Amino acid sequence: MVRYLIGRVIGLIIVLFIVSIIAFLMMHSVPGGPFDEEKNPLPPAAKANILKKYGLDKPLYEQYYLYMSNAIHGDFGTSFQSPTETVTDLIARTWPVSIQLGLMAIVLAFVTGLTAGIVAAIKQNTWIDYVVTFISTLGITVPNFVIALWLLLIFSIQLNWVPTGGWPTEGGEWTTAILPVITLALGPSALVARYTRSSMVEVIRSEYIRTARAKGLGERVVIMRHTLKNALIPMITILAPQVPNLITGTIFVEVIFRIPGLGKFFVSSIYLRDYPMIMATMLLVALLWSVTFLLSDILYTVVDPRVRLS
Amino acid sequence: MSEETKKRFSRRKFVALTGGAVAASAILAACGDNTPTASTAATTAATSATTAAGSATSAAASAPTVAAVATAKALPADAAGPEQQVYVTHYDSTSDFTTIDFYESVYKRGGAISDILSDPLVRLDKNFKTVPGAATKWELDSTGLTWNFHLDPNLVWTDGTPVTADDYVATFQYGADPKHAWDFTWFFGGVVKNWDEAVAGKVPTDQIGFKATDPHTLAVTTVSPAPYIPAMLLYSNPMQKKALAANGGLYNSNVATSVSSGPYILKEWSKGNRVVYEANPKYMGNNKPFIQKVYCIGAAPSTDFASYQANEIDYVLGSNLSPADNTLIGQDPSIKNQVHPQPNDFRTDYLFFDTKNPPFDNIKVRQAFSHIVDRDSIIKQIITPSQGIPAYSFLMPGFPASNSQGLKDIQNYDVAKAKSLLAEAGFPDGKGFPALTLWLRNEAPVRVALAQAIAASIKQNLGINVEVANKENKTFTDAMNAKPTQIKFGMVSYGMDFLDPYNMLSVWLGGGRHNWNNSTFNDMVKKAASFTGDPAERIKMFQDAEKLLVTEAPGVFIYHRYQSDLYKTYLKGSELEPDQNGVAAIHWPGFINYDKVIGSLYMSKDAASAGRKLPK
Numbered sequence: 001m002v003r004y005l006i007g008r009v010i011g012l013i014i015v016l017f018i019v020s021i022i023a024f025l026m027m028h029s030v031p032g033g034p035f036d037e038e039k040n041p042l043p044p045a046a047k048a049n050i051l052k053k054y055g056l057d058k059p060l061y062e063q064y065y066l067y068m069s070n071a072i073h074g075d076f077g078t079s080f081q082s083p084t085e086t087v088t089d090l091i092a093r094t095w096p097v098s099i100q101l102g103l104m105a106i107v108l109a110f111v112t113g114l115t116a117g118i119v120a121a122i123k124q125n126t127w128i129d130y131v132v133t134f135i136s137t138l139g140i141t142v143p144n145f146v147i148a149l150w151l152l153l154i155f156s157i158q159l160n161w162v163p164t165g166g167w168p169t170e171g172g173e174w175t176t177a178i179l180p181v182i183t184l185a186l187g188p189s190a191l192v193a194r195y196t197r198s199s200m201v202e203v204i205r206s207e208y209i210r211t212a213r214a215k216g217l218g219e220r221v222v223i224m225r226h227t228l229k230n231a232l233i234p235m236i237t238i239l240a241p242q243v244p245n246l247i248t249g250t251i252f253v254e255v256i257f258r259i260p261g262l263g264k265f266f267v268s269s270i271y272l273r274d275y276p277m278i279m280a281t282m283l284l285v286a287l288l289w290s291v292t293f294l295l296s297d298i299l300y301t302v303v304d305p306r307v308r309l310s
Numbered sequence: 311m312s313e314e315t316k317k318r319f320s321r322r323k324f325v326a327l328t329g330g331a332v333a334a335s336a337i338l339a340a341c342g343d344n345t346p347t348a349s350t351a352a353t354t355a356a357t358s359a360t361t362a363a364g365s366a367t368s369a370a371a372s373a374p375t376v377a378a379v380a381t382a383k384a385l386p387a388d389a390a391g392p393e394q395q396v397y398v399t400h401y402d403s404t405s406d407f408t409t410i411d412f413y414e415s416v417y418k419r420g421g422a423i424s425d426i427l428s429d430p431l432v433r434l435d436k437n438f439k440t441v442p443g444a445a446t447k448w449e450l451d452s453t454g455l456t457w458n459f460h461l462d463p464n465l466v467w468t469d470g471t472p473v474t475a476d477d478y479v480a481t482f483q484y485g486a487d488p489k490h491a492w493d494f495t496w497f498f499g500g501v502v503k504n505w506d507e508a509v510a511g512k513v514p515t516d517q518i519g520f521k522a523t524d525p526h527t528l529a530v531t532t533v534s535p536a537p538y539i540p541a542m543l544l545y546s547n548p549m550q551k552k553a554l555a556a557n558g559g560l561y562n563s564n565v566a567t568s569v570s571s572g573p574y575i576l577k578e579w580s581k582g583n584r585v586v587y588e589a590n591p592k593y594m595g596n597n598k599p600f601i602q603k604v605y606c607i608g609a610a611p612s613t614d615f616a617s618y619q620a621n622e623i624d625y626v627l628g629s630n631l632s633p634a635d636n637t638l639i640g641q642d643p644s645i646k647n648q649v650h651p652q653p654n655d656f657r658t659d660y661l662f663f664d665t666k667n668p669p670f671d672n673i674k675v676r677q678a679f680s681h682i683v684d685r686d687s688i689i690k691q692i693i694t695p696s697q698g699i700p701a702y703s704f705l706m707p708g709f710p711a712s713n714s715q716g717l718k719d720i721q722n723y724d725v726a727k728a729k730s731l732l733a734e735a736g737f738p739d740g741k742g743f744p745a746l747t748l749w750l751r752n753e754a755p756v757r758v759a760l761a762q763a764i765a766a767s768i769k770q771n772l773g774i775n776v777e778v779a780n781k782e783n784k785t786f787t788d789a790m791n792a793k794p795t796q797i798k799f800g801m802v803s804y805g806m807d808f809l810d811p812y813n814m815l816s817v818w819l820g821g822g823r824h825n826w827n828n829s830t831f832n833d834m835v836k837k838a839a840s841f842t843g844d845p846a847e848r849i850k851m852f853q854d855a856e857k858l859l860v861t862e863a864p865g866v867f868i869y870h871r872y873q874s875d876l877y878k879t880y881l882k883g884s885e886l887e888p889d890q891n892g893v894a895a896i897h898w899p900g901f902i903n904y905d906k907v908i909g910s911l912y913m914s915k916d917a918a919s920a921g922r923k924l925p926k
Contacts (some may be wrong), residue, residue, distance in 0.1 A: 032784025049491035088602030164617045255610040260582035265501040
């Protein structure tokens with residue numbers, strides 16, 4: 001087990017290293033730079049000054065070497081789009097907001113999805129099942145920014161119940177969290193509901209459930225202890241990838257609801273050619289995904305005794 | 311590893327891979343979806359910070375005297391109470407927003423309310439007339455090259471020190487400093503003495519043509535006579551020399567180091583969230599505000615209309631309204647009187663060519679293209695009349711030297727003429743003409759539709775295949791500015807920086823934005839620019855130059871943009887009343903210290919009952 005873990009951690013470092021090279025090469029191969037020439041071309045001297053200011057006049061390999069040697073010492077540079085703070089400060093300021101939003105959405109998605117899935121499985125092929133199926137299909141297929149706009153239109157503009165945006169820890173009222181959390185949770189919730197339903201249906205038909213029933217166990221015990229527990233195992237596969245997705249924030253939901261989280265930086269950094277921030281966000285995502293997979297592998301051995309890590 | 315585990319792993323890997331692909335496409339989608347808004351922001355930030363509201367002449371009445379200190383400006387009779395004198399707008403949270411100072415960066419002001427922490431030398435009134443700002447008067451000396459601007463001696467910084475000509479000089483020197491690498495250095499290039507040399511690092515920045523001849527006189531020396539200098543020095547909000555030296559150019563990005571001599575002080579700036587300004591109690595200038603508190607909240611432009619409907623903001627920039635929003639607004643009688651169409655920065659959208667290489671090195675080809683654009687139906691079908699008017703020339707009606715009537719017939723819509731010109735150029739019915747790509751700079755959907763209509767017209771009438779490619783902003787700019795240019799055929803817009811024909815026409819000078827170099831045109835524009843004689847004669851010279859431009863057709867002019875801003879009916883002020891052309895709006899550049907809107911805008915009594923949700 002320990003050997004396995006060491007191997008995986010080494011693999012993770014190699015992955016991060018490769019991601020850093022690919023990201024670095026790709027961002028520098030895109031035309032344009034962190035300078036702007038919107039109206040008129042800059043005089044060549046001014047352009048040379050800007051390149052020098054950002055260290056972009058050096059050869060690529062040297063820029064990469066400088067970046068990595070600083071990064072290894074914990075210095076990820078200063079964001080071009082927020083030069084008054086380091087990349088680390090910027091992430092420390094914005095990420096907690098995205099994590100709060102993401103965690104609330106995960107909890108909501110899991111609770112509602114699971115409940116709906118169980119009910120649908122027990123009441124298989126009844127109207128309840130069809131309603132759940134319909135809503136889940138909607139939740140999976142309609143993009144969350146469309147849902148966000150619907151919710152905004154109905155609850156903020158028509159009914160005037162909740163503000164159109166803001167965030168509780170950033171000067172907004174607690175009600176500002178309601179719409180973004182629901183928006184973000186709807187997709188994963190639908191996914192959880194669908195998978196819960198189908199794996200419940202599968203387990204319900206298995207021999208050991210028949211045995212449990214034959215032993216005279218009550219319906220509640222059969223469902224909660226025997227069916228659900230085993231039906232939940234595939235959930236690790238479904239939910240785990242949702243975690244890094246949700247806690248790094250999403251540009252659409254954060255931007256539409258004016259949430260000052262990390263999400264928008266994944267896109268704006270690329271758009272603004274904010275090289276240090278592009279690198280930091282790429283590495284962060286790579287790290288989160290790697291760690292998530294490692295954790296879910298370990299979790300498998302805990303919930304399913306048939307799985308062994310070696 | 312058991313067989314079972316392998317299977318599970320591979321299944322999970324599959325999920326991971328597909329999940330990854332979904333995530334990747336989401337990011338791509340986000341890119342595609344997000345960039346238009348960011349570009350809008352960049353362009354608006356570039357030309358202005360039109361994020362805001364109105365103005366009133368009573369500002370001029372409250373002349374700065376020592377007695378004015380600490381006395382709040384008396385509100386007009388129909389004004390709401392002080393608690394309602396709060397102005398709330400959005401800025402574009404998806405754009406680059408690191409500074410509120412023009413001389414730190416022009417393109418990183420996020421489209422937020424900026425440049426209100428000090429007074430520029432001059433301002434614009436609603437008729438776009440240059441009026442005194444921090445300079446009470448100015449005159450040209452006998453050399454014809456040096457302008458003396460006399461500063462109001464009463465102006466003070468919030469730390470108690472007086473505003474002097476040294477602050478202005480330090481600010482201009484900072485702009486020219488090669489180490490700073492300011493993104494707007496081209497602005498004074500070729501105009502102010504030694505500016506280009508200083509930017510290139512050939513002379514120290516203290517050699518540039520901005521000098522303090524005494525504490526309250528700023529001397530501006532130009533390379534050649536430049537009658538447009540007062541108009542150009544709209545962009546002259548000083549930074550404090552002391553703060554600049556002590557804390558660097560971003561001192562106003564932090565409340566603790568911020569210092570103001572302007573109508574407002576920086577109260578809060580929570581990054582990515584909001585900027586809050588409060589009226590400066592020590593302000594001594596001539597733009598004293600009624601509005602006591604200004605909130606500028608970070609939001610995606612696409613959400614502005616929703617927030618406006620929910621009474622959370624007072625103003626929406628017209629360019630942030632989608633065609634769908636505008637349709638809704640057009641159908642809703644209750645909101646119709648809140649729409650204020652205005653020419654904004656006199657922006658013209660046009661097609662341009664690489665005139666140094668085939669096929670567009672042939673003037674007949676360019677002229678053929680100029681006759682193929684059916685402007686009237688484009689305005690009617692695509693742009694809609696509230697958002698623009700047809701353009702057959704570059705300078706929009708209302709802009710100095712505009713001659714739209716006189717030039718109307720040169721690039722008129724005439725398919726037969728286009729066909730014969732193309733045949734004369736050696737491409738009858740488009741035979742042998744290469745397929746084209748029409749580059750767009752990250753345009754909004756409405757202008758992509760416009761480009762596609764033009765492409766269809768070219769295909770149908772001239773038999774030439776045109777593919778429309780809406781490129782990401784920086785990719786486009788990089789390709790356009792590359793020497794030699796990488797764009798053979800493109801569409802882009804230009805809006806003014808200051809009210810002089812030289813500013814607009816200089817974009818067509820050789821070596822500039824476009825690959826067209828006509829020495830006659832260059833001479834005409836430069837000669838007119840530095841002409842110090844009869845102003846009417848000067849205008850005529852510019853008109854002759856524009857006629858040559860339209861005839862030579864390095865560009866095909868499509869339409870002049872109108873911007874229809876939205877603001878609540880309780881926003882009042884004399885600067886919002888109709889101007890000499892009957893336009894009642896918060897004129898360009900908006901709620902910013904470059905005009906008199908700040909000194910004029912107030913909230914009328916209706917504001918109290920309008921259901922406003924003011925931020926805390």
